[in-house]
Amino acid sequence: MSDAGFDPTAPLTASGNLRRRRVVSRFAESGATIAAVVAVAVLGIVTYTVVSRGAKAISLDFLFTGEPTGIGPAILGTGLIVLLATVIAMPIGVLIAVYLTEFSGSRVSGFVRSTLDLMNGLPSIIVGLFLFVLLVKPTQNLSGFAGALALAVIELPLIARGSQEVLLLVPSSLREASDALGVSRWRSVLTVILPTALGGIVTSTVLAVARAAGETAPLLLLTPAPIGTTFNFNIFEELPSIPFTIFILSEEANPEGFTRAWGCSLVLLSAILFASLGARALLARSRARMTR
Amino acid sequence: MSNLDSFAGFGRDATSVPGRVRIQTGPVVAPGANGAASREAGLESVFEAREVSVYYGRKRALAAVNLRIPRNRITALIGPSGCGKTTFLRSLNRMNDSVPSFRIEGEILYHGHDMYASNVDRVEVRRRIGMVFQKPNPFAKSIYDNIAWAPRNLGMKKGLDERVEEALRGAALWDEVKDRLKDSALGLSGGQQQRLCIARAIAIEPDVLLLDEPASALDPIATASIEDLMHSLKGRFTIVIVTHNMQQAARVADRTAFFSLDSAHGEPSGTLIEFADTEKIFSHPNDPRTRDYVSGRFG
Numbered sequence: 274m275s276d277a278g279f280d281p282t283a284p285l286t287a288s289g290n291l292r293r294r295r296v297v298s299r300f301a302e303s304g305a306t307i308a309a310v311v312a313v314a315v316l317g318i319v320t321y322t323v324v325s326r327g328a329k330a331i332s333l334d335f336l337f338t339g340e341p342t343g344i345g346p347a348i349l350g351t352g353l354i355v356l357l358a359t360v361i362a363m364p365i366g367v368l369i370a371v372y373l374t375e376f377s378g379s380r381v382s383g384f385v386r387s388t389l390d391l392m393n394g395l396p397s398i399i400v401g402l403f404l405f406v407l408l409v410k411p412t413q414n415l416s417g418f419a420g421a422l423a424l425a426v427i428e429l430p431l432i433a434r435g436s437q438e439v440l441l442l443v444p445s446s447l448r449e450a451s452d453a454l455g456v457s458r459w460r461s462v463l464t465v466i467l468p469t470a471l472g473g474i475v476t477s478t479v480l481a482v483a484r485a486a487g488e489t490a491p492l493l494l495l496t497p498a499p500i501g502t503t504f505n506f507n508i509f510e511e512l513p514s515i516p517f518t519i520f521i522l523s524e525e526a527n528p529e530g531f532t533r534a535w536g537c538s539l540v541l542l543s544a545i546l547f548a549s550l551g552a553r554a555l556l557a558r559s560r561a562r563m564t565r
Numbered sequence: 566m567s568n569l570d571s572f573a574g575f576g577r578d579a580t581s582v583p584g585r586v587r588i589q590t591g592p593v594v595a596p597g598a599n600g601a602a603s604r605e606a607g608l609e610s611v612f613e614a615r616e617v618s619v620y621y622g623r624k625r626a627l628a629a630v631n632l633r634i635p636r637n638r639i640t641a642l643i644g645p646s647g648c649g650k651t652t653f654l655r656s657l658n659r660m661n662d663s664v665p666s667f668r669i670e671g672e673i674l675y676h677g678h679d680m681y682a683s684n685v686d687r688v689e690v691r692r693r694i695g696m697v698f699q700k701p702n703p704f705a706k707s708i709y710d711n712i713a714w715a716p717r718n719l720g721m722k723k724g725l726d727e728r729v730e731e732a733l734r735g736a737a738l739w740d741e742v743k744d745r746l747k748d749s750a751l752g753l754s755g756g757q758q759q760r761l762c763i764a765r766a767i768a769i770e771p772d773v774l775l776l777d778e779p780a781s782a783l784d785p786i787a788t789a790s791i792e793d794l795m796h797s798l799k800g801r802f803t804i805v806i807v808t809h810n811m812q813q814a815a816r817v818a819d820r821t822a823f824f825s826l827d828s829a830h831g832e833p834s835g836t837l838i839e840f841a842d843t844e845k846i847f848s849h850p851n852d853p854r855t856r857d858y859v860s861g862r863f864g
Contacts, residue, residue, distance in 0.1 A: 379665070446702035450762070453660065454715040454769060455692025464714065465704050 323538045330536025339503045346504050350512035354417050355486050358424035366432030374440040393430040400426045401491030417512030423491035428481040435477020439470045472559025479552035483545040489516035515541045608635035611803045616671035625834040626652045639804045641818030648824040649835020650807045658694035659687050695766035696775040701758035703750035711750045712768045736764035756787025776806040821846040823855045
């Protein structure tokens with residue numbers, strides 16, 4: 274007598290507690306599906322709202338001129354601040370990644386990795402406050418530069434961790450090949466490993482840029498340029514930025530201001546969405562190239 | 566024990582290196598190991614392994630290997646999987662150093678210099694002792710740049726085009742790729758990629774080439790071309806090849822070392838059973854274990 278509890282000759286339909294197990298399974302499956310749909314829906318609703326309300330504010334004047342109607346200076350300001358932040362954060366981030374994958378031992382690397390993950394979770398207002406106390410307070414000077422430094426701190430862990438993930442994908446057989454040729458590891462990093470991983474490094478940088486471009490809290494503290502400024506390239510002065518402009522405009526009890534705030538949001542959102550989508554496409558391509 | 570005459574250096578006490586354990590038990594050679602005095606024995610040796618044991622963590626992978634590798638000859642290392650052949654090969658250019666738990670005892674002399682002495686630079690070791698791996702591992706660069714990469718980085722920038730051509734000719738690949746040197750090396754077939762890796766290794770004119778099962782991922786035709794290649798490289802380089810393919814060892818090697826698992830030193834670990842001229846190993850080996858292995862009755 275078998276103890277399997279079923280008759281092997283019976284037809285192959287559900288028997289025993291399979292019916293109940295199947296109900297539980299369906300229930301769990303639909304819960305998970307709903308959760309995923311909600312996530313997509315939230316993004317969809319946000320995007321729809323921003324597009325529908327912001328679209329009527331968008332015009333060439335709005336995008337490319339200064340006050341009173343346009344947000345050109347804010348676009349330029351955000352561009353400058355984020356560019357500077359990336360110029361600072363990218364080399365350091367990539368070097369950290371190179372250190373973690375090529376030079377450090379596993380224990381040190383684990384410690385640095387957790388540090389980076391904690392740093393990634395640092396509230397941006399605290400980063401802003403930190404730079405305010407460190408840089409703005411002593412020099413008595415609010416500046417786009419201070420804002421850029423704050424954004425660099427925010428970008429750094431993203432670039433470092435992202436690049437590290439990509440460097441780990443570079444096959445170790447390439448490292449062996451270059452080691453066996455009597456070339457020092459640093460030359461290999463520079464001329465074999467980094468070029469192989471370039472696509473992924475650019476991707477993680479773009480994702481970090483997308484994240485930094487939307488950060489508001491540090492800019493609020495460090496470079497709160499008032500509405501009505503003109504185009505300004507001097508990063509050591511207060512620069513206007515899109516997130517801060519959105520903040521100011523929505524504080525005003527002024528319907529026309531609201532429309533412009535929505536317009537700003539649309540500009541920011543589309544920049545970030547396109548950057549992220551482009552970066553992901555790039556990453557998929559370079560991943561496919563490396564792991565084939 | 567007249568067969569030990571050719572290993573006169575064994576019992577000598579070399580200057581000790583601090584921080585490294587050395588077993589000073591004198592010659593411990595399994596009966597029959599290293600065979601009878603060989604006609605190759607008079608050759609200058611490039612490597613001389615003395616009582617080499619390798620550990621990965623607490624596990625001993627290789628026990629007390631004594632071996633001399635003659636210059637400008639092909640030496641094959643054969644034996645079953647897990648018997649330490651590749652470990653031994655990778656110890657010859659310190660590729661094992663990157664394995665965190667790796668530890669070596671005894672000494673390996675390279676032209677009389679202790680390879681594991683504290684003042685030895687790993688990068689310099691590998692510059693002189695090149696290696697080709699089991700799986701072809703070309704860089705994601707053009708064919709030309711694959712070959713030119715190491716010479717460029719080592720400062721051998723003069724006559725780079727000639728050097729690349731010579732290396733590709735040396736690896737019997739020139740005629741197949743001369744019209745597409747700028748194409749990606751990843752577009753080559755497996756056999757071509759492996760010959761490219763050999764060309765890349767000989768482009769920096771090393772003293773020794775270590776080949777770790779270079780043909781195991783290739784089809785018989787590509788294998789044959791790699792073997793022809795080895796014959797043509799013989800005389801210019803000292804070649805040490807690890808192979809699972811006994812026919813291959815018989816075809817290409819001058820000397821053959823048979824490794825196997827053995828419990829003579831405690832727990833089973835890789836041991837050199839017999840080292841002699843290839844002909845002797847395959848026709849009338851001294852050790853019954855060698856005979857069983859080469860005749861396919863191993864196990």
